[in-house]
Amino acid sequence: MTATPLLSLRNVTKVFETPGGKVRALTDVSLDIPRGSILGLVGESGSGKTTLGRCVLRLIEPTSGEVFFDGTDITKLNPRDMKAMRKRMQIVFQDPFSSLNPRMRVHEIIGEALIAHGIGRTRTERRDRAAALLEEVGLRPDQLDRFPHEFSGGQRQRIGIARALAVDPDFIVADESVSALDVSVQAQILNLLNDLRQKRGLTMLFIAHDLSVVEYLCEAVAVLYLGRVMEAGDCRSIYAAPNHPYTKALLAAAPVPDPLVPRADVMLMGDIPSPLNPPPGCVFHTRCPVAMDDCRHILPTPQPVAASVTAACLRLNETVSC
């Protein structure tokens, strides 16, 4: 891994003020993404994955904490400098149906990004660039004048990727970008993302709830629960030997497409608590199979457990050995 990560989050916290009270969506999230690598962000609904993805791009302003992009703390940038920075950071959304304007043609959808960032002075120049992008994502240049409704879900997701690539970004947030797709089409898009990463040297924050997708695509993984990072680090070592009880439960709960694999019996009871009223101490203690008294009032801090893996759990030493 290179010395300075392209993206560094330091104690990123986001609190939403709602009529029902304060929702702590993210608390003290610190993560690094080295250049050219993909960090997978996993967790259940309501764990704060999407909020974190938006905070990284300042589409949502973090309440506190720093977001360093290539050494610059972007939370301190003025709007003009931030706009210039956005050229280097793009996002691909989950829903390929609602994230494309149904009344715009494909070349306009891609061209809009180019106009916004002042790339391609003439219409022909922008059109040529859009055509090249379509080819890069596996569509045909003769589809430039079509509308989104003329494409399948997988093709629309390719258009969304082409739009994100239009401004030549270094970094992409992919927010559940393959979740809405059927598995055979999902595989096409995963292969495409993998190719693009290699060809363009892209760095990515890949948000997903499907653990196997993250295992396939990502070098590193961060497990989020109620807005806090439970465990983070090298993907293959965490999947091979999870340290945090939540990571263990999450991996055990995922169904394995092989009838010969015996069913895992590690099981979580109940539901994720409301972020309006997160439990004191370790936020996971209400569902943790190995919670003890201390977990109810002592907040565990992330600590190194293996080469490039950190986890936040009071019983780490015990659970590692069991």
Add this chain to the structure above:
Amino acid sequence: MTAELSPDIVLKVDNLSTSFIFKSRTVPALRDVTFTLREGKTLALVGESGSGKSVTSLSILRLLSSPGQIVGGSVLYRTRAGEILDLAKADARTMRGVRGGEISMIFQEPMSSLNPLMRVGDQIGEMLTLHLGLKGQALQTRVRELLELVEIPAAARRMWDYPHSMSGGMRQRVMIAVALACNPRLLIADEPTTALDVTIQAQILRLMQRLQKDLGMSILFITHDMGVVAEMADEVAVMYAGEVVEQGAVRPLFAKPSHPYTTGLLGSIPSAARGFAADGSRLPLTAIPGSVPSPVDLPVGCSFAPRCASSEPTCREPARLAALGADHMTRCWKMRQSA
């Protein structure tokens, strides 16, 4: 009715065809769908969007609304009394008796399938009053028992809750309680865990397995997730473009898929074993090129041929589902030949 059904079979869907008939054109949604479900077992109906999984379940229960209608084939079902009914042709009165008491269904969306203005206890009670005529204290007791059966904590209190105050997993438990209210012999579960988080999905799957064992139900489990199939099902029928392309017992089918579509579907699932070469480099997934054909523009012959790597001119002839071995059927003639 004089139809034949071997004694261990509870449901036999035979050449079932369903179309959506519009003034201008007819859209075939199901074409000659054929599968059998054994008593007390789980059959998974697996396929991607638009393959006809949900239309199959709606056809079985005759819940299709106009312009959808069954245009051919039969749905033989053995009732509790041992009578064999063809649900494809049964009259409305017979179907009312079948729904709920014999066959019941749970849907994907626990948010939209419950009435937001009714307490959950009343929604379960409605079934009991309608089908069994339960009232008063007996009704309340049975509602509480059902909520306890689906492992809802503090059932006596939660029965007075409205759906909005419950989580997705709890709501799906309530849906299961509604479905079980009249002791069905066959439960049709249409993507019951798709909208749920993986830890909650695991809870619901375990619950369904326990209930099946305790109550001796047969389950038709509709899903798109091969992982869920591997965990839940005894047998699996793979659907593609409104047809069953392969059916067989789960273990042999996963070990040796006998239709190129099944092979492709299994190869598309990302996993560490498939994802990396021995030297640690990442391998591309074996994605299926292209997308599912539109039902208004189906290919001639085998409907998978345009996306199939091993298709040949003969694949333009009509493909039929035929036995490959004991309890294994495939629609691919090449696979049968090479077996």
